[in-house]
Amino acid sequence: xxxxxxxxVAFLCNWCSYAGADLAxxxxxxxxxxxxxxxxMCSGRVSPTFILKAFSMGADGVLIGSCHFGDxxxxxxxxxxxxxxxxxxxxxxxxxxxxxxxWLEQVSAAEGSLFAQVINDMTAKLKELGPLAPSAxxxxxxxxxxx
Amino acid sequence: xxxxxIGVFVCHCGTNIGASVDVPQVVEYVKGLxxxxxVERNLFTCSEEGVSAIKKAIAGYNLNRVVxxxxxPTTHEPLFRAAxxxxxxxxxxxxxxxxxxQCSWVxxxxxxxxxxxxxxxxRMGIAKASLxxxxxxxxxxxxxxxxxxxxxxxxxxxxxxxxxxxxxxxLVEKENQLGGILxxxxxLFTTDEEASKIIEPLVQRVKNHSQIKTYLSTKVxxxxxxxxxxxxxxxxxxxxxxxxxxxxxxxxGAEELKPAGQYGYGKLPNVMTQLELEQRMKRGELxxxxxxxxxxxxxxxxxxxYCSGFCCMTAVKNAxxxxxxxxxxxxxxxxxxxxxxxxEFENYYRKSMEQGVRFIRYGLEKPPEVIGNGxxxxxxVWHHLMGxxxxxxxxxxxxxxxxxxxxxxxxxxKILKVPLSEQGFxxxxxxxxxxxxxxxxxxxxxxxxxWPTDIANGISQAYAASSKAAIPMRTGYVKPEAITALVDxxxxxxxxTCELLCPFKAIELQSRxxxxxxxxxxxxxxGCGTCGAACPSGAITMxxxxxxxxxxxxxxxxx
Numbered sequence: 131x132x133x134x135x136x137x138x139v140a141f142l143c144n145w146c147s148y149a150g151a152d153l154a155x156x157x158x159x160x161x162x163x164x165x166x167x168x169x170x171m172c173s174g175r176v177s178p179t180f181i182l183k184a185f186s187m188g189a190d191g192v193l194i195g196s197c198h199f200g201d202x203x204x205x206x207x208x209x210x211x212x213x214x215x216x217x218x219x220x221x222x223x224x225x226x227x228x229x230x231x232x233w234l235e236q237v238s239a240a241e242g243s244l245f246a247q248v249i250n251d252m253t254a255k256l257k258e259l260g261p262l263a264p265s266a267x268x269x270x271x272x273x274x275x276x277x
Numbered sequence: 278x279x280x281x282x283i284g285v286f287v288c289h290c291g292t293n294i295g296a297s298v299d300v301p302q303v304v305e306y307v308k309g310l311x312x313x314x315x316v317e318r319n320l321f322t323c324s325e326e327g328v329s330a331i332k333k334a335i336a337g338y339n340l341n342r343v344v345x346x347x348x349x350p351t352t353h354e355p356l357f358r359a360a361x362x363x364x365x366x367x368x369x370x371x372x373x374x375x376x377x378x379q380c381s382w383v384x385x386x387x388x389x390x391x392x393x394x395x396x397x398x399x400r401m402g403i404a405k406a407s408l409x410x411x412x413x414x415x416x417x418x419x420x421x422x423x424x425x426x427x428x429x430x431x432x433x434x435x436x437x438x439x440x441x442x443x444x445x446x447x448l449v450e451k452e453n454q455l456g457g458i459l460x461x462x463x464x465l466f467t468t469d470e471e472a473s474k475i476i477e478p479l480v481q482r483v484k485n486h487s488q489i490k491t492y493l494s495t496k497v498x499x500x501x502x503x504x505x506x507x508x509x510x511x512x513x514x515x516x517x518x519x520x521x522x523x524x525x526x527x528x529x530g531a532e533e534l535k536p537a538g539q540y541g542y543g544k545l546p547n548v549m550t551q552l553e554l555e556q557r558m559k560r561g562e563l564x565x566x567x568x569x570x571x572x573x574x575x576x577x578x579x580x581x582x583y584c585s586g587f588c589c590m591t592a593v594k595n596a597x598x599x600x601x602x603x604x605x606x607x608x609x610x611x612x613x614x615x616x617x618x619x620x621e622f623e624n625y626y627r628k629s630m631e632q633g634v635r636f637i638r639y640g641l642e643k644p645p646e647v648i649g650n651g652x653x654x655x656x657x658v659w660h661h662l663m664g665x666x667x668x669x670x671x672x673x674x675x676x677x678x679x680x681x682x683x684x685x686x687x688x689x690x691k692i693l694k695v696p697l698s699e700q701g702f703x704x705x706x707x708x709x710x711x712x713x714x715x716x717x718x719x720x721x722x723x724x725x726x727x728w729p730t731d732i733a734n735g736i737s738q739a740y741a742a743s744s745k746a747a748i749p750m751r752t753g754y755v756k757p758e759a760i761t762a763l764v765d766x767x768x769x770x771x772x773x774t775c776e777l778l779c780p781f782k783a784i785e786l787q788s789r790x791x792x793x794x795x796x797x798x799x800x801x802x803x804g805c806g807t808c809g810a811a812c813p814s815g816a817i818t819m820x821x822x823x824x825x826x827x828x829x830x831x832x833x834x835x836x
Binding site: 137153154155167168170171172174175177180184187189206 | 378382386387706707708780803810
């Protein structure tokens with residue numbers, strides 16, 4: 131497990147997170163090479179299908195990078211993303227995927243160092259969790275269901 | 278389209294990419310990927326040589342898709358798209374892969390990992406490219422008329438700049454006279470001219486211009502439409518009217534913070550803001566010889582972190598004017614940092630010191646204290662250099678406060694569907710590269726509505742915004758990006774989820790052969806794709822970011 135290098139698929143919104151990732155680059159901030167970004171125009175574009183697809187293909191973690199609330203280029207796409215992700219997390223539990231494997235982070239175009247930090251933190255967390263085991267026992271969607 | 282024939286161009290970007298990504302190795306690898314018929318590497322793909330190599334390869338290898346792996350799309354996507362178009366390839370058949378900002382520059386000490394990552398990213402880009410489809414941009418006519426919201430110095434300059442180019446301007450001011458905040462200002466830094474000398478002739482020019490129609494005591498009630506064809510409903514004291522315009526400029530300014538409860542403001546009659554001082558100076562009503570100004574009141578504090586920029590100069594100006602008016606007066610400016618950037622401001626500040634204005638620095642940990650019974654009598658402040666507290670006599674205490682967003686900002690942001698920043702000011706499309714326009718086409722921003730600004734800067738922005746607005750009005754038409762949503766009417770169940778979600782009201786349900794289906798107005802759609810992610814019937818295709826394209830990227834990563 132020591133050599134486990136998690137694979138992260140990141141859906142980054144064009145205007146904030148993608149630009150934040152670019153800024154990390156122009157600022158030469160070094161971070162873990164575990165992430166592969168897919169550019170979308172808005173975090174609101176990220177259909178739960180894409181996230182499930184990434185996990186089913188072998189991603190150990192999925193990151194959705196959005197704008198900060200109030201800063202969305204499309205007014206409120208990030209709110210829509212936040213609501214979808216919250217719901218999807220409940221569903222992922224039932225599939226045996228841990229909440230910590232799906233991250234929604236708000237990174238502005240001015241936050242290059244935050245982007246790098248998010249990738250480093252996420253990589254470290256996923257290393258701790260170990261590879262996504264497809265056979266992990268399913269969990270009930272809601273905590274209260276465990277009663 | 279037939280079989281995808283993809284050409285891939287991998288850029289060294291000098292050593293920017295080449296130093297950490299093994300480009301020759303990547304090129305060898307890419308050669309073996311499906312649908313790739315040509316791969317080459319360029320020292321700089323964005324150079325004339327690189328661009329002509331793309332054009333040559335499109336013809337020579339009969340390419341129908343192009344992938345460039347280099348920097349971020351923000352830099353050169355328009356350049357490479359244009360190269361494709363010049364070679365006869367629809368520009369939406371181009372795909373950009375970012376292996377510089379998001380690869381070589383962030384993994385400079387891990388060349389192996391960077392090389393592997395570049396391979397993955399290019400493989401993903403190729404997978405998407407092979408599914409890309411050509412898109413046609415619709416041509417939208419532009420009405421050669423502009424709506425300018427705000428009749429202050431900035432709005433009036435924007436209006437005049439357009440009117441003088443021959444465009445019709447509808448100028449809307451919510452107060453019953455033109456002039457904005459400058460009506461209340463006494464004199465201007467750094468020229469010490471009276472504000473009225475600037476504003477009065479400007480108002481006259483606006484009033485006399487046949488191309489400008491001014492609406493006083495008027496608010497914008499609603500706006501529909503899109504670039505080239507907006508319709509605004511104006512509310513003039515309850516009377517509604519409609520105007521049709523091609524572009525909109527927001528120039529509603531900002532307002533001075535009234536620091537209720539701070540330093541006795543609102544309780545002690547001789548504690549006032551700079552703007553209130555200016556009104557007294559205008560009327561020639563200055564009493565007392567001892568004036569203490571406190572800067573950064575309500576600015577650069579945890580609840581309002583920004584610097585309003587010009588207020589230090591306002592304090593310097595008013596302090597100096599008081600000294601000039603009565604040389605025996607004693608004036609202290611208590612400041613945290615003093616923003617006197619550039620040649621003009623620094624000289625102005627120096628002159629102020631020469632004339633005897635005293636500057637004392639304070640820190641937030643030991644802020645000044647206003648003392649007095651019924652009125653301010655003295656100000657206590659910790660003097661950093663002396664290392665002790667000192668007491669200053671005060672006949673007047675003037676608080677230098679920042680400009681804050683107008684209460685109307687929120688309403689206007691909703692009406693125009695343009696964003697506000699965290700602070701509540703209007704948020705431009707890009708802080709550096711698109712400073713006077715919104716992401717929404719045809720709507721522009723200038724002056725303190727965007728960020729507190731002084732007059733010179735505000736006027737520059739007014740010229741910039743109005744010049745930007747003139748471009749589509751002069752051209753007569755626009756071609757918005759073809760990255761829009763498309764509804765498959767056969768699959769659409771008419772549930773209306775997309776209509777509810779669309780932030781731009783680009784989607785409406787329409788009747789088709791007795792069935793309700795969703796319809797996207799292409800010219801309004803901004804291509805965010807929220808509708809596509811939510812459609813329960815999978816009836817919405819988000820062009821250029823289609824489900825199949827994104828899923829192919831994911832599959833390619835793990836293949």
